[in-house]
Amino acid sequence: MLLLAAMALVVGTGGAVGAWLLLKMIAIATNLFWFGRLSAGPALITDSAIGLGVLVMPLVGALIIGLMARYGSEKIRGHGIPEAIETILFGESRLSVKVALLKPLSAAVSIGSGGPFGAEGPIIMTGGAIGSLFAQCFHLSAAERKTLLVAGAAAGMTAIFGTPLAAILLAIEVLLFEWKPRSFVPVVVAVLVSFVWRPLLLGSGPMFATASLAPSGLWVVGASSAVGLVVGLEAALLSTLLYRVEDLFHRLPVHWMWWPAIGAIFVGIGGLIDRHVLGSGYASIQALLDGSLAIRVVMALLFVKAVVWLIALGSGTSGGILAPLLILGGATGCLIGHALPGDVGFWAMIGMAGIMSGAMRAPMTGALFAAELTGHFESLPATIASAGAAYAVSVLLMRRSILTEKIARRGRHILQEYTVDPLDFLQAGQLMTPHPDTLPGSMSIAAAGKFFADGAKHRSYPVVDADGRLLGLVSRTDALRWRVSDTDHDVRLADTLSDISQPAAHPETPCGLIADMIIESGVGRVPIVDRESGRVVGLLSRQDLLKARSTHRKAESDRSRYEWRSS
Template sequence: MLLLAAMAVVVGSGGALGAWILLKMIAVATNLFWFGRLSAAPALITDSAVGLAVLVIPLIGSLIIGMMARYGSEKIRGHGIPEAIETILFGESRLSVKVALLKPLSAAVSIGSGGPFGAEGPIIMTGGAIGSLFAQCFHLSAAERKTLLVAGAAAGMTAIFGTPLAAILLAIEVLLFEWKPRSFVPVVVAVLVSFAWRPTLIGAGPMFATASAQPAGLWVLAAAAVIGLIVGLEAALLSTTLYRVEDLFHRLPVHWMWWPAIGAIFVGIGGLIDRHVLGSGYASIQTLLDGSLAMRVVLAILFVKAIVWLIALGSGTSGGILAPLLILGGATGCLLGHALPGDVGFWAMIGMAGIMSGAMRAPMTGALFAAELTGHFASLPATIASAGGAYAVSVLLMRRSILTEKIARRGRHILQEYTVDPLDFLQAGQLMTPHPDTLPGTMSISAASAFFADEAKHRSYPVVDADGRLLGLVSRTDALRWRVTDPEGDVSLAETLSDVSQPAAHPETPCGLIADMIIETGIGRVPIVDAGTGRVVGILSRQDLLKARSAHRQAETARSRFAKSI
């Protein structure tokens, strides 16, 4: 843990620098595509005056991305988070230098040319690549590489949005698939290092600071929960539609390299309808939270942005999903907020918390992200209500999240529900068979062979001395071997086992360690001995361990009524 925490200082700095480079690349691409100038200054697509060229610019950017994906690396396709999850779970957390370079470049071209995406997915992939590449320079395990990969991803997200708490929770809920000190502490270190760099590289304070006030009263929590339910339905609809669009692209009789260009045609049409649907939309998020957008623009963002985003993302181009989800959830909250007391900007924030929770199956991340993003920590109860409602709807309507569905379509099914291994809760004394049958050490090999041939009920038996202390373990396989190597069999079992090291455990030993012992030794039954006397008090088999898993599942699913008598 301490070693990884020290390495996380470097990874956190790399993630922050990668985020700064990505934002500068997006700014350069935006200036080149929409204003014809070479500049890294921030620029808004809505300020450009390109006329009908709005139909062509996204097409040019998508053609570039298609060629980068085909001739560079196919891993740059998509929004980055599913690819990071897949690398963690199935790729031993190894990302290549090519991905680290091409992913931010392709995302900059995509967003800069008008693609309706955010920078968060690409920076999660890029930050993860920085952590993975750094880890690959040392002799580390796959689990340790995973920790540094996730640390880099969380550091990148922190640098972009200035949301350290949400970045840590995203790491836990979406990327780590565990909550252990070995992974948690290094992620915290990387996130804090990135957050310390942020004022120098990107800027201080909340990314979308707003003056919207929260209405007073307990009814606010109920209203937030209702909005959460509604945006949860919206998240389920968006996820379902996205993968149906992706299926349609897979049916096209052209190479996938051309799919982003086909999707860009619809992006250009959407931009012709309303320029606000193009690009990352961070300015639109700010105006939604300020409550200053006209109703016409809010409706355009809600429907046109959704259509062009779904088509563009389904085409396999490069870009993130978080900013579009925030815009769509914020627009829904804004519309509903017109029928509720208080500032519509507050209800837009509630919609953002809910849709992130519902789409990504990350309720705590969604709740904290909205509060950190705006600096409205007093609104946490309301964002939690919204996130909880959206999460409930999502798990009832969708088998998988918008992130894991993409991986499942590649034949790799992922469960986003984390539980503690039941074997880590139980000790050997709780599962063992007490007072097992044993064989005396004075028994001869010939007698033991005859016993296994005629009387044995088990495949193996502990061998004990006169005081019941463990000498070893003999099995049916041993008896068959003795018939060949020592037909006379005058030697006793104690003499035969004197040079054999026998694995054993104590009643207090965690069953998880015994399961590891069985795998490592190949022995199906482990004797359990008293720690003080060495006497055999039980035996634990593979079947006993499987019974523990069955009992755990039974406790999860079996229902019964029980009233204790007074």
């Protein structure tokens, strides 16, 4: 843990610098595509006077991305987070230099040319690549590389949005697939390092500071839950439509390299309808939170943004999902907010918290992200209510999240529920067969062979000395080998087993360690011996370990009630 925490100091810095570079590249691309100038200064696509060129710029950017994906690396396609998850679970957390360079570059071209995406997915992939590449410079395990990959991803997210708590929770709920000090502490270190760098690189304070005030009263929690239910349905619908669109692209009789260009045609048409749907849309998020948009604009933003985002992302181009989700959830919350007391900007924030939770299956991340993003921590009860309701709807309607569905379509099922392995908290003394039958070390090989030939109840038996201390384990296979070999059948078992290393455990040994022992040794039954006397007090078999898993599953599913009985 301490080693990885020290390495996370470097990874956190790398994630922050990577976020700064990504935003600068997006600004340069935006200036080049829409204003014809080489500049890294702020630029809004809505300020461009390019006219019908709005139909061309997304197409040019998509063609460039298609070429980069085909001749550079196909891993730059997609929204970043599923690719990071897949690398963690199935790629030993190894990302290449090529991905680290091409992913932010392709994202900059995509967003800068008008792609309706945000920078969060690409920076998670880029920050993760920085952590993975740094880890690969050292002699580390796959689990340790995973920790640094996730640390880099969380550091990048922190630098972009200034949301350290949400970044840590995103790591836990979406990327780490564990909650251990070895991984948690380094992620916290990387996030804090990135947060310290952020004022120097990108500025301080909430990314979307707003003056919207939360209405008072207990009814706010109930109303927030209702908003969460609505945006939870919206999240499920968007996820379903996204993969329907992706299926349609897979049916096209053209190479996938051209799919982003086809999707870009619809992006251009959407931009012709309303320029606000193009690019990252951070200005639109701010306007929603400020409550400064008319209902007509909000509805146009909601439906047009949804269509162009679904088509563009389904085409396999490079881009993120978080900023579009915030816009769509915020627009829904804003529309509902016109019928509720309080600022519509507050209800837009509640919608953002809910849709992030429902789509990504990360309820605590969604609740805290909305509060940190706006600086309104007093609204946490409302954001938690929205996130919890949206999460409940999501798990009831969707088998997987918008992130893991993409991986499942490649034949890899991912369970996003944390459970405790029953073998990790049970001890050998709780599962072992106590007082097992044993064979004396004074027994001859001939007698042991006859014992097994006459129908021994078990496949193997512990061999003990006169005081009941373990000498080894003898099995039916040993008896058969002795029968066909030239072994002296008058030799005692104690003499035969004296040079054999027999795995053994103690009653307090965790069953998970014994399972590892069985796998490594190939021995199906492990004697359990008293730590002080060395006497055999039990025997633990593979069957016993499987029974523990079965008991745990029954505790999850079997239902019963207390039976009242009269005395």
